[in-house]
Amino acid sequence: MNETGAYPQPDQEQAPVADAGPVVVFSNVSIAFDGPPVLDDVSFSIAPGETRVLLGPAGVGKSVLLKLVNGLLRPDQGSILLFGEEISHMPEQQLFPLRTRVGMVFQEGALFDSLTVRDNVAYQLIQEQVPDAEINQRVRDALRFVELEETFDLYPASLSGGMRRRVAIARALIRTPELLLYDSPTGGLDPLTSTTIIELIVKERDVSHTPSLMVTHRLQDAFILCNHRFDPEQGRMVPLPKGETDPATTFLMLENGRLIFDGTLHELVKSKNPFVREFLE
Amino acid sequence: MAIQTIEKTAKSIVLTVQDYSLFAWRAFTNLYRPPIYWPDFLVQADIIGFGSISIVVLTGLSTGGVLALQSAATLSAFGATAVTGQFVSLTMIRELGPILTGVMVSGRNASSMASELGSMVVTEQIDAMRALGVDPLRKLVTPRIAATITMLFFLTIVSDACGIAGGGLVTVFMNHQNGTQYLNMAWEHLRYPDIIQGLVKPLFFGYILSSIGCFYGMRTTGGTQGVGRSTIQAVVWASVLIIFVDFLLTQVLLTLFPPL
Numbered sequence: 001m002n003e004t005g006a007y008p009q010p011d012q013e014q015a016p017v018a019d020a021g022p023v024v025v026f027s028n029v030s031i032a033f034d035g036p037p038v039l040d041d042v043s044f045s046i047a048p049g050e051t052r053v054l055l056g057p058a059g060v061g062k063s064v065l066l067k068l069v070n071g072l073l074r075p076d077q078g079s080i081l082l083f084g085e086e087i088s089h090m091p092e093q094q095l096f097p098l099r100t101r102v103g104m105v106f107q108e109g110a111l112f113d114s115l116t117v118r119d120n121v122a123y124q125l126i127q128e129q130v131p132d133a134e135i136n137q138r139v140r141d142a143l144r145f146v147e148l149e150e151t152f153d154l155y156p157a158s159l160s161g162g163m164r165r166r167v168a169i170a171r172a173l174i175r176t177p178e179l180l181l182y183d184s185p186t187g188g189l190d191p192l193t194s195t196t197i198i199e200l201i202v203k204e205r206d207v208s209h210t211p212s213l214m215v216t217h218r219l220q221d222a223f224i225l226c227n228h229r230f231d232p233e234q235g236r237m238v239p240l241p242k243g244e245t246d247p248a249t250t251f252l253m254l255e256n257g258r259l260i261f262d263g264t265l266h267e268l269v270k271s272k273n274p275f276v277r278e279f280l281e
Numbered sequence: 282m283a284i285q286t287i288e289k290t291a292k293s294i295v296l297t298v299q300d301y302s303l304f305a306w307r308a309f310t311n312l313y314r315p316p317i318y319w320p321d322f323l324v325q326a327d328i329i330g331f332g333s334i335s336i337v338v339l340t341g342l343s344t345g346g347v348l349a350l351q352s353a354a355t356l357s358a359f360g361a362t363a364v365t366g367q368f369v370s371l372t373m374i375r376e377l378g379p380i381l382t383g384v385m386v387s388g389r390n391a392s393s394m395a396s397e398l399g400s401m402v403v404t405e406q407i408d409a410m411r412a413l414g415v416d417p418l419r420k421l422v423t424p425r426i427a428a429t430i431t432m433l434f435f436l437t438i439v440s441d442a443c444g445i446a447g448g449g450l451v452t453v454f455m456n457h458q459n460g461t462q463y464l465n466m467a468w469e470h471l472r473y474p475d476i477i478q479g480l481v482k483p484l485f486f487g488y489i490l491s492s493i494g495c496f497y498g499m500r501t502t503g504g505t506q507g508v509g510r511s512t513i514q515a516v517v518w519a520s521v522l523i524i525f526v527d528f529l530l531t532q533v534l535l536t537l538f539p540p541l
Contacts, residue, residue, distance in 0.1 A: 072408050092416070100414035110409035124413050171413075 029078035056254035103172030109164035111156040142170035162193035180212035206230040321424035330432030341443030349448035366466030369448035378441035383486030387519040391494030395515035398498025399508035433487035474538030
């Protein structure tokens with residue numbers, strides 16, 4: 001970690017300067033699994049530096065949408081652009097290099113049980129045959145960012161749920177991704193641990209400005225993300241002045257597979273949509 | 282309603298066969314295309330090969346012993362107990378060694394592959410691997426298939442040797458016959474085509490049991506209950522296919538190498 005609290009960016013892997021185009025574009029995307037559509041005619045985009053929070057109750061297709069973003073699932077209809085490339089019909093082999101530019105945090109962490117924390121975090125680097133000394137250094141940096149340096153040699157089974165999520169965040173960050181996807185990163189965690197995870201997401205947003213999409217059904221997490229900023233001097237998350245929100249953090253909301261809201265926090269709380277009102281209340 | 286059910290079942294079977302064919306073909310072609318994960322191959326070779334030695338040795342010894350007991354009882358009626366060695370060695374090498382090793386190893390390893398990969402699927406570890414830019418088929422499936430084919434070949438040789446040894450022990454200590462005569466008969470009537478038959482089969486059986494185990498593991502759905510279901514299906518289908526393919530292979534090999 002450097003003096004600003006940022007996760008260090010290795011020189012040889014600096015993310016390319018983002019062009020003006022959006023990082024992700026969904027156009028009329030639909031998908032179904034042996035039944036009614038899980039996602040129906042969904043369109044939205046993620047701009048460079050933007051953090052989008054996808055809200056909705058359980059079972060509306062939030063995780064499915066997230067998996068569509070990096071091609072883990074294929075849509076039945078519509079088009080998905082990732083870094084400007086159409087991926088909805090891209091062969092799996094061509095998707096692998098594209099996915100290495102995306103960091104993804106899964107709902108339960110999805111750490112590899114048979115590997116230590118070091119090997120989990122370094123998984124991509126090990127596949128790329130990076131020298132061991134460099135791997136160890138970068139893993140320690142990533143673990144320091146999530147404040148779990150002491151877990152270096154432990155196995156995932158000996159970690160708590162919150163620690164597993166933080167290790168998963170370290171794994172997603174180690175290769176300095178150009179897009180971050182968080183699948184319910186605070187699901188099933190106690191409020192204190194949830195705030196720790198959200199603080200890490202705020203830190204990554206404000207220090208590295210990596211565009212991201214966070215799926216959650218917890219309104220309080222979404223509001224904390226929007227109402228707080230990371231203060232590098234204090235090394236922690238602080239609330240924004242009353243009435244201010246982070247301009248780069250915007251919201252999406254799904255209802256039964258359809259996108260019913262796309263806008264800022266201010267627009268969300270003023271929305272007249274009955275489902276949005278019910279969800280907020 | 283009944284017709285719809287039949288149609289749905291038929292479509293499901295055709296789809297499964299299609300999925301397996303594509304899966305097996307991709308896994309097979311990956312054997313010849315880099316990257317090849319050699320460390321994973323060695324780990325799997327250790328688990329599958331050395332881990333299965335005890336069951337293969339015990340099965341081989343017992344089967345050879347039973348063959349010697351049964352054949353001696355029948356052959357004595359014709360005064361031909363001297364050919365016990367020939368009977369045991371030919372049966373073990375051409376048929377029982379490969380098929381019993383295949384079925385025993387499939388019980389142990391097809392189930393283990395299906396449950397291990399199935400658990401990884403339901404805990405999203407496979408998706409995480411794909412998201413990290415690594416092909417699970419190359420990383421997890423291909424090393425298992427290559428290791429199973431290689432190790433089943435050697436395990437079959439171990440099984441054959443143990444079967445002949447088991448038959449010899451029964452012949453000497455229980456049937457009270459001449460051990461040298463048993464070994465001479467076992468050795469002298471063995472031809473190269475018999476050995477080729479016995480060593481070609483484990484290559485196919487190894488491919489079948491590992492690809493079926495991995496296939497059912499990778500298509501697991503439905504949480505932990507689904508893992509159990511995949512494990513059962515893997516063992517059942519691997520065993521059934523091994524026996525069925527053995528029939529086809531025997532027919533082909535007997536055509537290629539007709540008995541004298």
